[in-house]
Amino acid sequence: QVQLVESGGGLVKPGGSLRLSCAASGFTFSDYYMGWVRQAPGKGLEWLSYISSGGSVIYYGDSVKGRFTISRDNAKNSLYLQMYSLRADDTAVYYCARPRALDCSGNRCNQYYFDYWGQGTLVTVSS
């Protein structure tokens, strides 16, 4: 069965950096888009980024553009999120999730939704 397991969360000081990892199993990782979604304590879901199966298509949400970098290693069935210049409002549970891409023409798809999610890893930004 599909499993997504995040790691790398923890306590980091404002302005610091952190790298999250997501280990995937139970499906052919290199065939699928992958993404990150976060949820601040007591708040709703916020999409952060996704990356295409081969890594050529990457999109970021406005709140993390320029500060976060998504990447993947298909040989290791792993997804990453490198986070820089962390702020207190980046405190959240970070979920690795698998987006299904629909209605695609070339590298552009018009529909995405998440069919599998990891259990999340908590990132706390505090001095």
Next chain:
Amino acid sequence: SYELTQPPSVSVSPGQTATITCSGDALPRQYAYWYQQKPGQAPVLVIYKNTERPSGIPERFSGSSSGTTVTLTISGVQAEDEAGYYCQSVDSSAILFGGGTKLTVL
């Protein structure tokens, strides 16, 4: 990008029908998706492409669409349905979530 608007809370008695709405200007031309999230757990997809139900999701969950509003309907609500519900759509390759609706089963 546009926003998806949901009511913050909905309350219903067991056995009754719960309706949760999600409004957004692009919904007439973009599909909506719905997730259920229970406390301390990851979200679970319950409806995709406005009306489709993934395998394993009970038949009491259904979705509909009309104009700029999509609706998640839970018929014969059970105590286990108490959870947060989020709609999701897409705008110019960006993925959007609604603010979420807390469903309380009285």
